[in-house]
Amino acid sequence: MEESLIGNVLVAQSGGPTAVINASLAGIVAEALNHECIEEIYGALNGVEGILNEKLVDLAAESQQVIRGLKYTPASALGTCRFKLKTQEDYARVLEVFKAHNIRYFFYIGGNDSQDTANKISELAKSQGWQMRVIGVPKTIDNDLPMTDHCPGYGSVVKYLSASIRELALDHEAMGNHDIVSIVEVMGRNAGWIAAGTCVAKRRNQMEDAPHIILLPEVAFNADYFLAQVQECLKKNKFCLVVASEGIIDENGNYVAAGDAQDSFGHAQLGGVGEYLQNLVAKNLPGVKARSCKFGHAQRAAAHCASLVDANEAYLCGQKAVQAAVEGNDGMMVALVRGDTEKYSCETVLVPLGEVANGVKHFPENWIAEDKISISYQFNKYILPLIQGEVCVPFENGMPAYVRLAKEPVQQQLPPYQSA
Amino acid sequence: MEESLIGNVLVAQSGGPTAVINASLAGIVAEALNHECIEEIYGALNGVEGILNEKLVDLAAESQQVIRGLKYTPASALGTCRFKLKTQEDYARVLEVFKAHNIRYFFYIGGNDSQDTANKISELAKSQGWQMRVIGVPKTIDNDLPMTDHCPGYGSVVKYLSASIRELALDHEAMGNHDIVSIVEVMGRNAGWIAAGTCVAKRRNQMEDAPHIILLPEVAFNADYFLAQVQECLKKNKFCLVVASEGIIDENGNYVAAGDAQDSFGHAQLGGVGEYLQNLVAKNLPGVKARSCKFGHAQRAAAHCASLVDANEAYLCGQKAVQAAVEGNDGMMVALVRGDTEKYSCETVLVPLGEVANGVKHFPENWIAEDKISISYQFNKYILPLIQGEVCVPFENGMPAYVRLAKEPVQQQLPPYQSA
Numbered sequence: 026m027e028e029s030l031i032g033n034v035l036v037a038q039s040g041g042p043t044a045v046i047n048a049s050l051a052g053i054v055a056e057a058l059n060h061e062c063i064e065e066i067y068g069a070l071n072g073v074e075g076i077l078n079e080k081l082v083d084l085a086a087e088s089q090q091v092i093r094g095l096k097y098t099p100a101s102a103l104g105t106c107r108f109k110l111k112t113q114e115d116y117a118r119v120l121e122v123f124k125a126h127n128i129r130y131f132f133y134i135g136g137n138d139s140q141d142t143a144n145k146i147s148e149l150a151k152s153q154g155w156q157m158r159v160i161g162v163p164k165t166i167d168n169d170l171p172m173t174d175h176c177p178g179y180g181s182v183v184k185y186l187s188a189s190i191r192e193l194a195l196d197h198e199a200m201g202n203h204d205i206v207s208i209v210e211v212m213g214r215n216a217g218w219i220a221a222g223t224c225v226a227k228r229r230n231q232m233e234d235a236p237h238i239i240l241l242p243e244v245a246f247n248a249d250y251f252l253a254q255v256q257e258c259l260k261k262n263k264f265c266l267v268v269a270s271e272g273i274i275d276e277n278g279n280y281v282a283a284g285d286a287q288d289s290f291g292h293a294q295l296g297g298v299g300e301y302l303q304n305l306v307a308k309n310l311p312g313v314k315a316r317s318c319k320f321g322h323a324q325r326a327a328a329h330c331a332s333l334v335d336a337n338e339a340y341l342c343g344q345k346a347v348q349a350a351v352e353g354n355d356g357m358m359v360a361l362v363r364g365d366t367e368k369y370s371c372e373t374v375l376v377p378l379g380e381v382a383n384g385v386k387h388f389p390e391n392w393i394a395e396d397k398i399s400i401s402y403q404f405n406k407y408i409l410p411l412i413q414g415e416v417c418v419p420f421e422n423g424m425p426a427y428v429r430l431a432k433e434p435v436q437q438q439l440p441p442y443q444s445a
Numbered sequence: 446m447e448e449s450l451i452g453n454v455l456v457a458q459s460g461g462p463t464a465v466i467n468a469s470l471a472g473i474v475a476e477a478l479n480h481e482c483i484e485e486i487y488g489a490l491n492g493v494e495g496i497l498n499e500k501l502v503d504l505a506a507e508s509q510q511v512i513r514g515l516k517y518t519p520a521s522a523l524g525t526c527r528f529k530l531k532t533q534e535d536y537a538r539v540l541e542v543f544k545a546h547n548i549r550y551f552f553y554i555g556g557n558d559s560q561d562t563a564n565k566i567s568e569l570a571k572s573q574g575w576q577m578r579v580i581g582v583p584k585t586i587d588n589d590l591p592m593t594d595h596c597p598g599y600g601s602v603v604k605y606l607s608a609s610i611r612e613l614a615l616d617h618e619a620m621g622n623h624d625i626v627s628i629v630e631v632m633g634r635n636a637g638w639i640a641a642g643t644c645v646a647k648r649r650n651q652m653e654d655a656p657h658i659i660l661l662p663e664v665a666f667n668a669d670y671f672l673a674q675v676q677e678c679l680k681k682n683k684f685c686l687v688v689a690s691e692g693i694i695d696e697n698g699n700y701v702a703a704g705d706a707q708d709s710f711g712h713a714q715l716g717g718v719g720e721y722l723q724n725l726v727a728k729n730l731p732g733v734k735a736r737s738c739k740f741g742h743a744q745r746a747a748a749h750c751a752s753l754v755d756a757n758e759a760y761l762c763g764q765k766a767v768q769a770a771v772e773g774n775d776g777m778m779v780a781l782v783r784g785d786t787e788k789y790s791c792e793t794v795l796v797p798l799g800e801v802a803n804g805v806k807h808f809p810e811n812w813i814a815e816d817k818i819s820i821s822y823q824f825n826k827y828i829l830p831l832i833q834g835e836v837c838v839p840f841e842n843g844m845p846a847y848v849r850l851a852k853e854p855v856q857q858q859l860p861p862y863q864s865a
Contacts, residue, residue, distance in 0.1 A: 042619050071621040100615035106622070188845050192746035195520035195847060199462050201491040202526075207742070225844060299739075300720055318741035319719075322627070326612035330749055332843065412843035423752065423832035424645060425608050427615060 030156060032129025033065040034347075036084065038101040038164075039072035039135035039142070041322075043178030044185070044331040044416075045339035046164045047102045049134045051095035052343025053162070054084050057130075060351050067126065067435055072106035072135070073142060076119050077442050081126065081435040094428030096336060097418045099328035102430050110142055111444075116149050118442050123150070125438040129157045130350045134343070136165035136176075140358055141382035147356040158350040161358035161378050162342050166325045168218035171384035172376040173360035177342055178325070180335030180411035183222030185327035186211055186320065187412070190226040190266065193318065194235035197264040205264040206255055206306045208317040209236070210299030212324060214272035217241025217388040222408050223268045224400040235266035238398045240298075242272040243388050246281050251302075252309050254398055259313070269298045329425050333414025338371060345373040369410035450576060452549025453485040454767075456504065458521040458584075459492035459555035459562070461742075463598030464605070464751040464836075465759035466584045467522045469554045471515035472763025473582070474504050477550075480771050487546065487855055492526035492555070493562060496539050497862050501546065501855040514848030516756060517838045519748035522850050530562055531864075536569050538862050543570070545858040549577045550770045554763075556585035556596075560778055561802035567776040578770040581778035581798050582762050586745045588638035591804035592796040593780035597762055598745070600755030600831035603642030605747035606631055606740065607832070610646040610686065613738065614655035617684040625684040626675055626726045628737040629656070630719030632744060634692035637661025637808040642828050643688045644820040655686035658818045660718075662692040663808050666701050671722075672729050674818055679733070689718045749845050753834025758791060765793040789830035 034057050038046055050068075057063045066084040069075035082103070084092075095102055110116055123131070133143040140161045147159035163170050168179035190209060197205050213219040220239050227234035237258045240246060258265040273281045282298040299317035306315040320327075342359045349357060357375035364370035392404040418425045454477050458466055470488075477483045486504040489495035502523070504512075515522055530536055543551070553563040560581045567579035583590050588599035610629060617625050633639040640659050647654035657678045660666060678685040693701045702718040719737035726735040740747075762779045769777060777795035784790035812824040838845045 038619075042616050074621065098615070099612050101619040103619075104621045105619050107620075184843060188749050189743045189747065191844060191847065192519050192748060193741070193743045195518070196462050196742045196746040199458075199521040199523075199525050200527075201494065201524045209743075229842070297720070297737075300717070316741060317717075317739065318743050319737065319739045320743075321613070321736060321738035322616045323609045323613045323629075323738050323740075326616040327609065328612060329608050409843060414843070415840055420835055422649070423604060423829060423834070424611060427611065 029062045030129050030158065031062045031064065032127045033067060034063050034130040034132070035067045035069055035081070035123070035126070035128040036103070036132045036134070037069040037072045037075065038103045038105050039133060039139035040105060040107070040165065041325060042100040042105055043164055043166050043325050044099045044181040044328040045177050045336045046134055047095040047098050048336045048339035049162050049164060049177060049343035050102060051092055052340035053132050053347055054092050056344040056347035060347065062351060063130065068103045070432070071104035072108065073110055073119065074106045074108045075104070076122050077115060077444070079122050079437045079439055079442070082430065082432040083435050086433045087431055091428045091430060096340060097328055097416050098427040099326040109138060110145070115444065116145065119146055120149055120153060120155060121439060123157065124155060126435065131157060131159045132162055132346050133159070134162040134164050136167070137170060137381070137383055137385065140378050144356060144378035144382050147378065158353070158355040160346040160350045160354065161381065162346045163358060163360065164339070166219060167213055167216055169216040169385045169387070170381060171386045172358070172381050174363045175361055175411055177335060177339035179218060180332035181327070182219055182324055183225065183408065184332040184412040185330040186219065186324055187223050187226040188330055189320070190223050190236055190268065194226065194266055197266065201263065204259045204313045206259070206267065206310070206313050206315045207264060208267045208269055208299045208302045210269050210271055210297050210317065210319040213242065213270040215242060215385055217243050217270050220268050220270040221388050221392070221400045221404065224404065225408055225412060233262060236268040237262065237265050238267040239400060240267065240269040240273050240398065241388055241393065242270045242274060243390070244393065244397045245276045246273045247276065248305060252306070255306060256310065267302065269302055271298050273298060328416060328427070329418050331416040332412045333416050334411055336416045342373060349375055449482045450549050450578065451482045451484065452547045453487060454483050454550040454552065455487045455489055455501070455543070455546070455548045456523070456552045456554070457489040457492045457495065458523045458525050459553060459559035460525060460527070460585065461745060462520040462525055463584055463586050463745050464519045464601040464748040465597050465756045466554055467515040467518050468756045468759035469582050469584060469597060469763035470522060471512050472760035473552050473767055474512050476764040476767035480767065482771060483550065488523045490852070491524035492528065493530055493539065494526045494528045495524070496542050497535065497864070499542050499857045499859055499862070502850065502852040503855050506853045507851055511848045511850060516760060517748055517836050518847040519746040529558060530565070535864065536565065539566060540569055540573060540575060541859060543577065544575060546855065551577060551579045552582055552766050554582040554584050556587070557590060557801070557803050557805065560798050564776060564798035564802050567798065578773070578775040580766040580770045580774065581801065582766045583778060583780065584759070586639060587633055587636055589636040589806045590801060591806045592778070592801050594783045595781055595831055597755060597759035599638060600752035601747070602639055602744055603645065603828065604752040604832040605750040606639065606744055607643050607646040608750055609740070610643050610656055610688065614646065614686055617686065621683065624679045624733045626679070626687065626730070626733050626735045627684060628687045628689055628719045628722045630689050630691055630717050630737065630739040633662065633690040635662060635805055637663050637690050640688050640690040641808050641812070641820045641824060644824065645828055645832060653682060656688040657682065657685050658687040659820060660687065660689040660693050660818065661808060661813065662690050662694060663810070664813065664817045665696045666693045667696065668725060672726070675726060676730065687722065689722055691718050693718060748836060749838050751836040752832045753836050754831055756836045762793060769795055
């Protein structure tokens with residue numbers, strides 16, 4: 026497309042880790058090696074924080090074994106951050122670091138915020154005449170990025186949680202003659218994609234299977250309605266398994282569980298939705314055994330039960346980002362597009378970073394069933410392809426053998442950064 | 446050994462399910478088919494409750510496929526119970542049901558309570574002149590049965606939790622420059638075997654790896670000491686991962702987290718140790734991010750990450766129980782004995798039910814390190830062999846394909862039971 030731009034690559038990871046974010050990193054490194062115009066392949070430690078502080082590592086120095094191991098190693102191998110570039114000085118510093126290391130290709134693997142940052146960096150470089158290409162790579166278990174059919178990371182969290190819920194349901198079912206209400210708190214503060222996804226724990230055509238009640242942030246929580254639905258479920262089944270998004274809100278738009286705040290008496294408030302609902306049931310339905318589970322951050326790191334389709338797509342997004350940059354694209358994110366054939370297929374396209382940045386894709390209303398606590402059957406067509414196949418994690422001495430980067434430092438060229 | 450006793454088999458499962466309790470059931474059914482003296486193979490639904498209510502199913506009518514599937518299907522396929530036989534009438538009824546169905550072999554798969562029940566049934570039959578053989582099969586994730594080196598179910602819960610903790614630690618490590626304290630609440634109300642077992646999440650010779658602090662019910666919890674240890678750990682590492690037994694107690698012997706009680710103001714008390722410690726940290730260490738995870742009953746059902754050694758030994762215990770009974774033994778439990786060679790080996794022996802019943806094997810004091818929050822290296826030799834190998838769970842359409850028994854009912858011979 027454009028003339029060849031010779032220089033170095035910089036990759037960084039940002040936001041909450043996932044089971045497959047390192048697969049994208051592996052895709053970028055493997056693809057970068059294919060292109061003559063790319064000289065060095067650097068990684069920034071802990072996202073933009075590592076760029077500001079010029080903490081770069083040499084990814085080309087990593088062993089083949091380690092790069093291959095990234096395809097099944099969870100969490101962010103380069104480290105991640107929740108840091109936002111704040112001032113003009115911050116942005117200027119980023120560009121200064123890029124220039125000092127002849128960075129001509131920048132790949133930022135992250136969610137909404139990160140795509141916004143990537144967009145601003147791209148625009149700044151352009152306005153300052155620093156020729157470079159910035160491509161965003163999507164990642165988020167939340168699946169809430171606009172402009173892409175789905176996000177790498179989502180299929181794996183759904184697969185792990187649904188497998189765990191299917192197992193948990195067998196356990197409850199075996200307990201026999203007790204009324205058990207079991208709450209599973211799952212991630213998803215703003216959108217219910219994760220909670221909704223766990224509906225695949227049901228066997229095909231067994232709508233009465235767990236999960237019986239799914240609570241989404243998109244639906245205002247009403248305690249009376251909830252308790253009535255729980256009781257109805259207990260009448261039909263011997264137990265009631267509830268999946269609740271951590272971010273469910275009440276009719277006034279307030280979070281149902283407020284986090285680790287304290288009330289005016291200094292009593293600790295309930296930390297999570299799971300324990301909140303467990304207590305609600307215990308208090309209001311005497312004789313019922315209430316239980317709760319919270320997989321916490323383990324759910325987004327559960328590579329031992331990751332989706333192969335998801336991992337492969339994450340890798341593909343990394344590869345395609347490099348190809349797009351080499352071909353001359355800039356200021357774009359790799360997005361996933363689903364083929365419209367009966368058999369699932371998935372391709373990548375480029376979408377402008379500016380159109381992705383800071384948007385949130387909510388769980389579609391027409392996939393929420395009329396009762397507001399279950400998911401319509403149509404959603405199955407969307408979700409099932411994303412959880413297919415199992416990532417094969419090698420085990421060593423009984424434990425998953427994940428890799429760690431050697432992180433050979435790139436020599437610093439600039440004085441330390443003092444942020445304003 | 447003795448003359449051949451011709452008649453029917455009855456199997457039942459009791460207590461909390463595990464990832465491998467069904468493997469023992471599979472071992473019993475498969476082995477029972479090998480012996481001419483065994484005519485019918487029945488299962489009781491929900492342990493002794495199913496016997497009292499004469500709810501028996503025909504296990505010989507199950508397909509080969511389903512019996513094989515039990516080797517990787519978690520929870521109790523026959524259903525379980527927490528019910529204890531209370532009165533003489535209860536015991537008399539059990540014997541009546543045995544006679545009505547010509548039960549000459551009874552296998553009870555369970556923990557301490559269940560072995561006690563099996564023992565009483567054996568003694569009753571003897572005193573009433575009903576010729577039969579009762580053999581107990583051990584199961585408990587808690588690993589607290591006396592007279593056996595370890596218990597089927599334990600290796601799998603440790604493998605799953607440790608894999609999850611290794612993943613969680615990678616996630617925390619990636620988060621970079623924040624002080625994170627992460628609590629993982631694990632099962633084990635009376636003994637710390639499960640919590641202690643998670644020390645295998647550390648890489649070999651990396652003592653600074655997570656879990657950094659392990660809290661056992663065997664060690665009195667002291668909040669000041671705990672917070673000091675957490676702070677020390679945060680200085681060395683960027684995060685502190687704590688594994689806490691649900692059953693930790695304070696210096697007065699009271700549970701640190703009291704369950705779902707309410708205080709006098711009607712405020713809900715914290716439901717679990719995890720949220721309790723999370724709040725303790727948040728309140729006392731400002732600036733630290735406190736998190737918690739609770740795998741709940743999912744941890745004992747996590748067959749998707751079960752130990753192959755554990756599953757094989759569970760199956761072996763089932764087989765050996767049948768062989769022992771056919772050879773004329775009665776009133777015994779199958780126990781596991783570890784070979785004293787360098788390479789791990791494991792055999793079964795028979796131990797008297799009366800010596801197992803109602804005992805609790807605590808985590809040995811000499812395996813608790815001097816700091817009381819870590820586990821001595823010697824324990825590794827005990828635990829590592831038990832988590833080796835991975836059970837291969839078939840996946841179908843992206844989800845683990847667990848089996849369910851068809852549960853063909855055995856015709857009832859007696860009037861319904863009215864308990865006293």
